[in-house]
Amino acid sequence: MNFPTPASPLKGIANVRLPAWLLPAGWPVHKGEPVTADLRFDAGKIASVMPCQPEQDDLWDAHGALALPGLTEPHAHLDKTFTIGRSRPSKPGLLAAIETMHQDRQHWTPADLHQRARRGMAWAAANGVTRLRTHIDWFDDTPPLAWTALATITQPGVTLERVALAPLSFFADADVADRIARAVALSGNHYLLGGFIHSSNWDPTAMTHLMRSASRWQLNLDLHIDEELSPVAHGLSWLAHYLSENPFSGHICCSHGCALASGSEQQAQEVLSVLAAQRVTLIALPMTNLLLQDAVTHRTPRQRGITLLKEAQTAGIPVLLGCDNVQDAFCPAGSYDPLDTLACALFALQLDNVFDQQSRLICDVAALTGEAQPGLPLASGSEASLVLFPGSDSLTWPLNSAARLVFHHGRLTHQRTWNQELSHES
Ligand SMILES: [Zn+2]
Known part of the structure; x- marks a missing residue:
């Protein structure tokens, strides 16, 4: 050729x-x-x-x-990426990775953040990614250094979106929730509000504050929600119930949703039917879920920890696949190549007709933004x-x-x- x-x-x-x-x-x-x-x-x-x-x-x-x-990379963490060489967790699992990330933050200068994030963006661009959404951890109610540092990074041909990733506990106080949402809304271009919602920090009042503050500041949401195997994780079922009673004008992406695969079929179907009606997008992160869920030293994992992708598709929910963490405490490997993510999902989720149908999972911009596109x-x-x-x-x-x-x-x-x-x- x-x-x-x-x-x-x-x-x-x-x-x-x-x-x-x-x-x-x-x-x-x-x-x-x-x-x-x-x-x-x-x-x-x-x-x-x-x-x-x-x-x-x-x-x-x-x-x-x-x-x-x-291609679309709907879920990355450019603030943490490429830190595995200096910060490796001593234990497996999600919570140990979070602890290691906090220790690594001492190195996060503007130069360090720029260098690592630019490398991630360059890899993604060379792989054919034109839209990349990164979550950025917030550590209190004011924008962290990475929030502003990553706003200035450009890569020709790639649109970068930033999601403010704050633990749910930050939204426990309505005034603080509003301050976070306001700061996000005044952040320039391509921003969303996010949150880490998990059994370990579950608080329905904080969830209500998060949703209301997002509405008040007209923010779209992308939530790390139910990234766990507990059959009684509350996040998605609470959100489905809230949305069925309260209108929300923005678009919502739910990332992870692992716990959907742990509960009963009936429980899952009830949640999925509401998410479908509300046009909520589900983003599955197969690589980090396989690595971090059911992770115990010297024991072969029994549970896959990936959300109910096929059931979501059947229910008419827009679905995407993302890489999540790349070469950091959460995931030591990674390439910013959506084909690698799809190849992982092919086996982990037993996907069929991968090129002709499931390739949509790595290039559906409308599913990411919730905005109606004029055509295919x-x-x-x-x-x-x-x-x-x-x-x-x-x-x-x-x-x-x-x-x-x-x-x-x-x-x-x-x-x-x-x-x-x-x-x-x-
Ligand atoms: Zn993530």
């Missing part, structure tokens, strides 16, 4: 294999797979998407390579931003698919090449 040159914008890409979920109804199918597409660009936007035709000589030929719109990604008029996977195919993907061509506004911005194996057998 001859690659396009980064300097010049393309007129379009011919012969590209898009997933079935991305294609309009009635798209032709050959041998059970959607036929490849010709994408034409105009001024950095998609001008047309048509079934592939021969002899489109002005377009760059992708030779049937798989492609997706720009890569529809005519949308940004000509996409990721190609040369050398892969719909059965291999997302495994063995590290090679990438990333396009923004019709121009090649990142390229990781893939070389055909050379046999040395004689």
